[in-house]
Amino acid sequence: MTSMPKPFIDKHLPKNKLGLSVRNYEGVMSTLCAGCGHDSVTAALVQAFWELDLAPESAAKVSGIGCSSKTTAYFMGQSHGINCVHGRMPSVATGANAVNGKLHYIGISGDGDSLSIGFGQFAHAIRRNLNMLYVLENNGVYGLTKGQFSASADYGSKSKKGVPNEQTPIDPCVQALTLGAGFVARAFSGDKSQLVPLIKAGLMHKGFALIDVISPCVTFNDHAGSTKSYAHTYKYYHPLVHTDFVAHAEEITGEYADDGAMRVTMHDGGELLLRKTDSDYDPRDRAQAIETLMLGGSDGEIRTGLLYLNEDMADMHAANRLPDAPLNTLSYDQLNPGSGALAALQKRYR
Amino acid sequence: MKDVVETPGEVRVNDFVIKIGNVNGTGSASANGLLMKAIFRMGVPVVGKNLFPSNIQGLPTWYEIRITKDSYFARSGTADFVVAMNAETYARDLAEVSPGGFLLYDSTWPRPDLHGRTDITAIGVPLARMCNEQFDNARTRVLMKNMAYVGAVAGLTGIDVEVIRGLVTEMFGTKAHLIDANMKAIELGLNYVREHYPDPLPLRVEAMDGTSGHIMIDGNTAAALGCVYAGATFGAWYPITPSTSLMDGFKSFCEKFRVDKDTGEKKFCIIQAEDELASIGMAIGAGWNGARAFTPTSGPGISLMSEFIGFAYYGEVPVVLFDVQRAGPSTGLPTRTQQCDLTLAAYASHGDTKHILVFPANPKECFEMAVQSFDLAERFQTPVFFMTDLDIGMNDWMIPELTWDDSYQPDRGKVLGKDELEAIEKFYRYEDRDGDAIPYRTLPGVHPKGAYFTRGSGHNWKGGYTEDSDEYKEVLDRLTQKWKNAAAAVPAPVIIKCGKPARRAIVSVGGCDGAVREAMDRMAADGVHLDYLRVRGFPFSQEVDDFIASYHEVFVVEQNRDAQLRTLLINETSADKTRLIPVLDYAGMAANPKFIVEGITAHLEIVGDAA
Numbered sequence: 001m002t003s004m005p006k007p008f009i010d011k012h013l014p015k016n017k018l019g020l021s022v023r024n025y026e027g028v029m030s031t032l033c034a035g036c037g038h039d040s041v042t043a044a045l046v047q048a049f050w051e052l053d054l055a056p057e058s059a060a061k062v063s064g065i066g067c068s069s070k071t072t073a074y075f076m077g078q079s080h081g082i083n084c085v086h087g088r089m090p091s092v093a094t095g096a097n098a099v100n101g102k103l104h105y106i107g108i109s110g111d112g113d114s115l116s117i118g119f120g121q122f123a124h125a126i127r128r129n130l131n132m133l134y135v136l137e138n139n140g141v142y143g144l145t146k147g148q149f150s151a152s153a154d155y156g157s158k159s160k161k162g163v164p165n166e167q168t169p170i171d172p173c174v175q176a177l178t179l180g181a182g183f184v185a186r187a188f189s190g191d192k193s194q195l196v197p198l199i200k201a202g203l204m205h206k207g208f209a210l211i212d213v214i215s216p217c218v219t220f221n222d223h224a225g226s227t228k229s230y231a232h233t234y235k236y237y238h239p240l241v242h243t244d245f246v247a248h249a250e251e252i253t254g255e256y257a258d259d260g261a262m263r264v265t266m267h268d269g270g271e272l273l274l275r276k277t278d279s280d281y282d283p284r285d286r287a288q289a290i291e292t293l294m295l296g297g298s299d300g301e302i303r304t305g306l307l308y309l310n311e312d313m314a315d316m317h318a319a320n321r322l323p324d325a326p327l328n329t330l331s332y333d334q335l336n337p338g339s340g341a342l343a344a345l346q347k348r349y350r
Numbered sequence: 351m352k353d354v355v356e357t358p359g360e361v362r363v364n365d366f367v368i369k370i371g372n373v374n375g376t377g378s379a380s381a382n383g384l385l386m387k388a389i390f391r392m393g394v395p396v397v398g399k400n401l402f403p404s405n406i407q408g409l410p411t412w413y414e415i416r417i418t419k420d421s422y423f424a425r426s427g428t429a430d431f432v433v434a435m436n437a438e439t440y441a442r443d444l445a446e447v448s449p450g451g452f453l454l455y456d457s458t459w460p461r462p463d464l465h466g467r468t469d470i471t472a473i474g475v476p477l478a479r480m481c482n483e484q485f486d487n488a489r490t491r492v493l494m495k496n497m498a499y500v501g502a503v504a505g506l507t508g509i510d511v512e513v514i515r516g517l518v519t520e521m522f523g524t525k526a527h528l529i530d531a532n533m534k535a536i537e538l539g540l541n542y543v544r545e546h547y548p549d550p551l552p553l554r555v556e557a558m559d560g561t562s563g564h565i566m567i568d569g570n571t572a573a574a575l576g577c578v579y580a581g582a583t584f585g586a587w588y589p590i591t592p593s594t595s596l597m598d599g600f601k602s603f604c605e606k607f608r609v610d611k612d613t614g615e616k617k618f619c620i621i622q623a624e625d626e627l628a629s630i631g632m633a634i635g636a637g638w639n640g641a642r643a644f645t646p647t648s649g650p651g652i653s654l655m656s657e658f659i660g661f662a663y664y665g666e667v668p669v670v671l672f673d674v675q676r677a678g679p680s681t682g683l684p685t686r687t688q689q690c691d692l693t694l695a696a697y698a699s700h701g702d703t704k705h706i707l708v709f710p711a712n713p714k715e716c717f718e719m720a721v722q723s724f725d726l727a728e729r730f731q732t733p734v735f736f737m738t739d740l741d742i743g744m745n746d747w748m749i750p751e752l753t754w755d756d757s758y759q760p761d762r763g764k765v766l767g768k769d770e771l772e773a774i775e776k777f778y779r780y781e782d783r784d785g786d787a788i789p790y791r792t793l794p795g796v797h798p799k800g801a802y803f804t805r806g807s808g809h810n811w812k813g814g815y816t817e818d819s820d821e822y823k824e825v826l827d828r829l830t831q832k833w834k835n836a837a838a839a840v841p842a843p844v845i846i847k848c849g850k851p852a853r854r855a856i857v858s859v860g861g862c863d864g865a866v867r868e869a870m871d872r873m874a875a876d877g878v879h880l881d882y883l884r885v886r887g888f889p890f891s892q893e894v895d896d897f898i899a900s901y902h903e904v905f906v907v908e909q910n911r912d913a914q915l916r917t918l919l920i921n922e923t924s925a926d927k928t929r930l931i932p933v934l935d936y937a938g939m940a941a942n943p944k945f946i947v948e949g950i951t952a953h954l955e956i957v958g959d960a961a
Contacts, residue, residue: 057801060639060794073803073815080794082638082665082804084631085657091586091628095635095643096794098619099584103795121631124624323615327583328640328793330617332760335581337607339754342579345606346751349565350391 004029005077017053025049025056027077032067037189037215037230038137042074044192045106045135048199049076052247059104060096064089064118067144067217068110068137087118090125093132094316100326101317104203105132111152112142115170119151122172126179126208131315133202133209136172137189139217140228147220158225173307176210177290182310183209184289185243186303188233189216198306200245206267207315214302233302240292241283241305242275264309274306283309360450361552362430364394364419364560368503369429371436371443372496375407378435381496382413383746384521385503388513390566390748392557395421397864398566398746399940404591404684410439417555423712423747424864427942431507431553433499434462435477441465452551454502456495458482473547475502480538485531494535501539506547508555511540565751569742570646572713572752573672574599576720577644578607581760582670584643586621586632588651591684592740593674596646626651630658630671637662637669638804640765640793642724646672649691650681652698659733660699661806663829666780666789668727668734668763671695672720675739677938686938687740689860692914695735696888702826704833707735707888708841711863712742714749715886719841721758728763730836731791739909741940742861764790771797779804779813780825787832833889840887843894846870850879856933856946857883857898858907859915865941866907872947878954880905885915890923898925905950911936 006029010021025046030039049059056078063069065086072081084092089107097105114122114136125134140153149157152172153165176184183205187195195213202209214233216222222229247270262283264272274283282288289308323330337345368385372378379400386398397416403409416426430451434443440455440462447453449469455462457474464472481494504511515533522528574596577585587597601620608617619636623629629645636643647655652673662669675691677683682690695707706726710716716738727734764784771777771792779802780789789811792800802813810821811828848870858866863884870880883897898904898919906916913932920927933949935941 055798057795057798062635078798078801080792080801080804082635083806084634084665084804085661085806088627088631088658091623091631092635092638094621094628095584095586095632095637096639097635098621098632099636099639099641099643100795120624121628124628128621320619320621321609321614321616322619323610323613323617327617327619328636330583332581335583335608335617336579336758339756341607342575342752342754345575345603346565346567349567 016050018055020050022046022050024078025076027074030071030074032070033219035218036067037139037213037217038068038071039074040189040192041135041137041195041213041215042071044195044199045075047192048196048203051196052200052203054104054203058102059106061106061108062089062093062096063108064113066110066113066142068108068215069113071137072108087113087116088121089113090118090121090130094125094128094130097130097132097316098320098322099328101131101322102326106203107132107134109134109136111136111138111140111150111172115151115172119170123175123179126176126181126210128316129180129182129207129313129319131207131317133199133211135199136210136212137215138172138212138228139215139221140226141217141221143217143220154227157227158223160220160223162225171293172210172212174290174293177286177293177308180313181210181308182207182313183306184308185209185211185306186214187211188214188237188302188304190230190234191237194239194242194304197243197245201243201266201272201306204245204266204268204270205311207313236300236302238301238303239305240276240278240281240303240307242277243306244273246271246273264311266311272306272309274309277305283307286310361554363554363556364417364558366417366430366553367426367428368415368417368431368433368507369443369446370413370433370499371439372411372413373436374403374405374409374411376496377493378411378413378496381500382415384514384517385500385509386415386746387517387566388504388509389415389417389555390561391513391517392510392555393559393561394555394557395419395560395748397423397425397748399425399741400745401939402685410436419558419560421560422864422868424868425940425942427944431503431551433503435496435499452553454499454506473506473543475499475539475542477502477539480542481535484534484538490531494531497532497535498539501536502543504536505540505543506551507553508550510557511536561748563751564748566746566748567713568595568744568746569710569713569716569738570596570674570744571599572716573720573736573738573743575603575752576717578603579717579754580642580721580724582642582644582724583617584619584633584636584641586623586629586636586643586645587647588623588626588629590648590651592676592744593646593648593651593672595744596672596674626654627658630655630669633669634658634662634667637727638667642728642760644670644672644724646674648674648676649678649694652691652694656699659705660701660703662733663699663703663705664806665804666731666791667804668731670723670727670734670736672736672738674743675737677936683938685740687861687940688909688936688938689737689739689862690910690914690936692737692859692910693917695737696918698735704830704889705733705735706730706833706836706840707737709737709860709886709888710742711860711884712749713747714752716742717752719886722841725761726836726839729761729839730788730832731763732832737860739861745940764788766790766792766800768797771799774799777802778811780809780811780828782811782828787828787835837887837889837891840889840891842891843886843897844884845893845897846882848874848879848881852879852881853902854905855881855883855897855901856905856907857885857894857915857919859885862907862909862941865943865946869943869946869950872943873950878950880950888918888922890919894919895923895925898923898930903929903931905931905933905953907933907946907949909935909941
């Protein structure tokens with residue numbers, strides 16, 4: 001991690017509706033290895049926020065520990081961020097979100113952070129349908145501690161020294177589907193054109209949105225025999241559904257109009273246009289999504305895109321009947337029952 | 351308090367102990383609570399202690415009711431009138447009856463062996479037989495047997511049945527059939543003893559005016575009420591004995607006071623977390639985002655939370671932890687009380703960490719200190735530990751009615767708002783602008799200029815990541831100074847002088863208070879005069895240091911094996927440890943004066959010095 005600012009020159013860059021250039025959405029200089037997939041995810045996040053015209057201060061970034069979790073420092077320097085303890089970002093996001101649901105919560109985690117030490121918190125954040133975008137930068141390996149397999153490493157995938165992994169992998173998308181997540185996507189850090197719309201859609205989804213991003217580790221897991229390398233991912237990359245996000249203010253152009261796209265209206269009024277690239281795939285069918293992903297394990301194909309979407313689930317705020325005004329904005333007068341109420345209450349203790 | 355004239359000789363009015371041995375899961379807690387509450391309503395001060403097993407049904411449980419006209423508030427450690435309802439513990443219950451005392455047993459079955467106790471009076475009442483004759487189903491018979499002994503005890507000791515009737519009516523409200531059934535059972539016991547034991551026992555309850563302006567409430571409920579009055583809006587928890595009733599209380603008060611009648615919207619959020627690793631994380635997330643947030647737990651929860659506690663300490667995030675202590679180590683005795691997390695909480699988490707602690711001694715202080723805890727947490731931007739225990743938290747205590755100062759405004763600490771951020775050139779999260787070691791913080795969503803990155807990794811005063819030794823040390827040193835400054839802000843110690851020249855004193859903490867005060871009275875009667883200081887906050891204020899320094903020896907009275915308060919005093923004051931004499935009780939029961947008198951007396955005998 002670093003605190004080194006980047007030089008800031010954006011005079012000739014296009015501005016969004018807030019008059020901001022993409023540079024306004026960047027953070028400090030990345031200290032990840034050159035070519036790290038995570039830096040591509042960072043760039044996609046910057047692009048997505050800029051394109052959505054979201055004020056930087058309307059976002060709160062949360063992360064745990066690991067290479068992936070460092071990246072919250074590398075985008076949106078004008079947003080609050082919290083880089084907490086290993087595997088426990090979901091709990092911090094839960095508390096933060098509970099008291100101010102007006103912000104866009106974006107959690108960045110990794111396969112070690114989410115699928116080993118933080119597996120419980122990952123699962124329970126989904127069960128609560130916490131309204132957040134949860135980006136899991138998945139490289140199958142522990143980078144900071146120099147190359148141990150993670151829980152997402154495929155069976156038989158080889159370490160840098162050629163030793164095969166002999167434990168079965170945890171697939172975060174399958175887990176999320178079985179736990180009831182309403183937005184489950186898989187992407188590849190090497191395909192920004194797919195990732196940016198997925199991030200935008202995930203941010204606009206009211207509820208828990210998981211994007212599992214295959215994000216190769218160039219230092220410890222980019223060799224022959226690895227199933228999370230750039231070469232392997234490019235070879236087996238198989239988009240199922242193409243997603244475009246259209247903000248509600250925009251007119252939907254003819255380009256999308258009659259090519260069989262499925263339109264899904266999001267809670268903020270924006271619209272998702274989903275186009276199948278596989279003829280039979282229906283991203284509203286949870287059982288099919290699980291089946292497709294599990295079959296994918298046998299043919300080696302990495303199925304990507306918005307795998308499942310359900311916009312009709314109550315999120316944590318709704319389930320807890322929380323008021324529209326964030327709890328952290330309530331004045332003390334709205335919370336204090338007063339001395340009279342205290343006196344009256346105590347009759348029951350006489 | 352009105353004096354009650356005692357009949358010379360054996361009659362004891364409003365000064366004895368009833369102890370009921372029963373089986374848990376039989377409804378005995380309601381019956382015993384009813385007895386205690388009736389005595390309280392008669393204006394007679396009471397102390398009630400529920401000794402219960404870590405079990406749902408079938409294991410031994412005891413309830414002690416101390417009737418104390420002198421308003422002592424500890425257990426006495428004696429049992430003058432034992433109600434033996436549990437065959438399994440009969441021998442032990444019998445052995446506990448004070449000489450000259452009474453034993454009530456269920457005479458449905460053959461008269462039990464008194465094991466040679468010729469110094470007590472056994473009273474048989476056919477509780478089971480009467481209830482079996484009068485009630486139909488098995489469960490009702492079991493429940494009503496307990497109500498029947500309530501009637502018998504009332505009849506034998508003079509507890510006013512009309513007061514009991516009033517309580518039963520309140521308890522069951524509109525359910526007339528339940529009121530009738532319970533009163534019928536109570537009258538079975540009452541009428542039986544009136545017929546068979548017409549002479550009053552020498553243990554008498556007589557109405558007096560010793561409880562007006564008082565309530566009976568447990569500390570967890572009072573602390574929960576404190577959270578409401580503090581303006582806490584967020585609580586996360588994982589169920590654990592003996593803290594559970596704190597969140598239950600918070601929920602019920604919030605549902606009463608904080609739900610919009612029209613929309614059903616809730617001005618609070620309670621989340622039952624998947625574990626304590628998560629509950630503390632949620633509370634920290636909410637505190638970071640500007641809400642007053644807390645988590646109630648017990649020792650095992652604190653152990654699990656430790657990593658996050660260090661994060662909140664170093665990242666300077668306000669959060670309040672309620673540690674309702676129970677006997678450890680490990681799972682220990684989940685339903686027994688101890689003060690065994692003092693050192694754990696004081697230095698919780700890895701690396702150099704020191705925390706702010708408050709130590710309530712009774713439910714009144716639970717209410718008041720809960721509010722203070724949130725003020726301290728936000729003012730000092732750090733975790734605050736509210737150190738209560740099972741005895742304070744789960745037993746009903748008689749305390750003066752709680753009062754509220756409507757002019758109270760929460761101390762939200764240094765939080766920069768939108769306009770303030772607009773006005774400054776640049777915001778640095780850990781800058782000590784005021785020279786008081788407390789930096790300013792900002793909340794997400796307020797202003798882009800307020801953005802900063804909260805991290806548990808090394809950071810400098812600007813909030814940036816650093817591995818530079820000097821920058822790292824600068825932040826750590828400021829945290830030390832901030833913690834030291836809190837000594838003047840935590841609740842001040844309570845000092846009680848015995849009024850005689852004293853060379854020795856007692857220092858104690860929390861729920862030992864009642865036992866210490868009673869021990870002082872008993873020892874004063876024997877010519878041993880001691881002053882007393884009760885610590886109420888950590889870090890210790892200068893007063894604690896000065897107090898200890900002014901005595902030849904100081905007895906440190908606490909409820910744990912390892913003398914943890916003494917350890918903290920040695921670590922954090924200038925006290926000479928050879929002059930700090932540990933007086934310890936770690937049996938898991940609510941404190942009684944006996945261990946204090948015995949511990950101090952034994953020491954005085956060894957040093958050969960009576961005062």
